[in-house]
Amino acid sequence: MIVNLNLQNKTVIVIGGGNEAEKRINSLLKQNCEILVISASVNPQINKLYKSNKIKLKKQKIQDIKFISKFKPHMIITTTNDKKMNQKIINAAKRKKIIAYSSDNPEDSGFSNPSIIDFDNMIQIAIFTGGQSPAMSKKIKEKLEKALKKIISKEDIAQIRIQKIARKFAKEFIPSNTQRGECLRKIMSDNEIDQLIKDGHVKKAEKRAITILRNWK
Ligand SMILES: C[C@@]1(CC(=O)O)c2cc3[nH]c(cc4nc(cc5[nH]c(cc(n2)[C@H]1CCC(=O)O)[C@@](C)(CC(=O)O)[C@@H]5CCC(=O)O)C(CC(=O)O)=C4CCC(=O)O)c(CCC(=O)O)c3CC(=O)O
Numbered sequence: 001m002i003v004n005l006n007l008q009n010k011t012v013i014v015i016g017g018g019n020e021a022e023k024r025i026n027s028l029l030k031q032n033c034e035i036l037v038i039s040a041s042v043n044p045q046i047n048k049l050y051k052s053n054k055i056k057l058k059k060q061k062i063q064d065i066k067f068i069s070k071f072k073p074h075m076i077i078t079t080t081n082d083k084k085m086n087q088k089i090i091n092a093a094k095r096k097k098i099i100a101y102s103s104d105n106p107e108d109s110g111f112s113n114p115s116i117i118d119f120d121n122m123i124q125i126a127i128f129t130g131g132q133s134p135a136m137s138k139k140i141k142e143k144l145e146k147a148l149k150k151i152i153s154k155e156d157i158a159q160i161r162i163q164k165i166a167r168k169f170a171k172e173f174i175p176s177n178t179q180r181g182e183c184l185r186k187i188m189s190d191n192e193i194d195q196l197i198k199d200g201h202v203k204k205a206e207k208r209a210i211t212i213l214r215n216w217k
């Protein structure tokens with residue numbers, strides 16, 4: 001099942017400080033969560049994130065699983081190059097009902113990482129091959145990204161922003177959810193809004209959307 005994790009205000013521990021840890025940290029940075037990296041050593045990019053206060057860091061070699069009861073994380077991601085240690089960590093996390101991910105054991109992990117196409121932090125498209133070929137996920141992402149750039153326009157992105165504002169208002173002003181849906185669809189297909197967006201008048205487009213909402217009965 002493909003879902004989007006909400007890690008807001010949660011503590012996530014990443015064990016290891018190599019390339020794989022860096023990839024996982026970069027995905028976590030998009031969430032508003034506390035990231036604690038515990039690793040014997042870290043690469044320069046991770047060190048930079050530590051220096052700029054984006055992550056917390058403990059430079060230590062993990063020998064046992066005491067860190068779990070100490071820090072009580074909501075999620076553990078282990079990326080060391082020590083297969084036995086990774087396994088020990090995810091076994092312990094699972095016993096404590098903590099979501100766990102090991103970079104070298106997808107089958108035993110609580111989630112899986114797709115290849116992601118991102119448009120302006122507004123639209124995310126995920127590609128999976130069910131663990132069969134990560135390299136092909138990456139290749140398909142590159143092909144799709146090229147094709148989608150021709151399909152998903154700047155206007156679509158602007159319309160998402162307008163819809164976000166309109167939905168908030170709609171929830172306040174229109175009690176029925178079928179009516180809310182109808183009103184939001186009307187805003188989406190409104191020619192005037194479309195033209196205002198095309199001409200770069202996003203604020204005016206927002207105002208027009210709110211007028212449609214206010215006059216809805
Ligand atoms: C199961 C999964 C983990 C999970 O569940 O999350 C997994 C597992 C493993 N990957 C391995 C190797 C490689 N991984 C990549 C790249 C990516 N791997 C990603 C995801 C996933 N990789 C999940 C399945 C996704 C799916 O279903 O398709 C991507 C898509 C997303 C991301 O990593 O964030 C990201 C591309 C990001 C982008 O778009 O740029 C490359 C290519 C490259 O780096 O260029 C290689 C080398 C070539 C090859 O092996 O294909 C190894 C063997 C390690 C070893 O040999 O020791 C394992 C472990 C194993 O298979 O046991």
Ligand SMILES: NC(=O)C1=CN([C@@H]2O[C@H](COP(=O)(O)OP(=O)(O)OC[C@H]3O[C@@H](n4cnc5c(N)ncnc54)[C@H](O)[C@@H]3O)[C@@H](O)[C@H]2O)C=CC1
Binds near residue numbers: 080
């Ligand atoms: N899921 C995926 O897409 C991929 C998974 N992998 C797997 O991920 C693992 C890590 O890969 P890389 O980051 O490239 O390796 P790496 O060797 O660059 O990094 C390993 C890190 O773990 C740290 N470490 C090792 N033992 C430790 C311990 N006991 N306590 C604390 N820190 C410890 C090291 O200091 C180092 O920073 C490998 O097992 C590899 O098979 C690799 C590539 C892709």
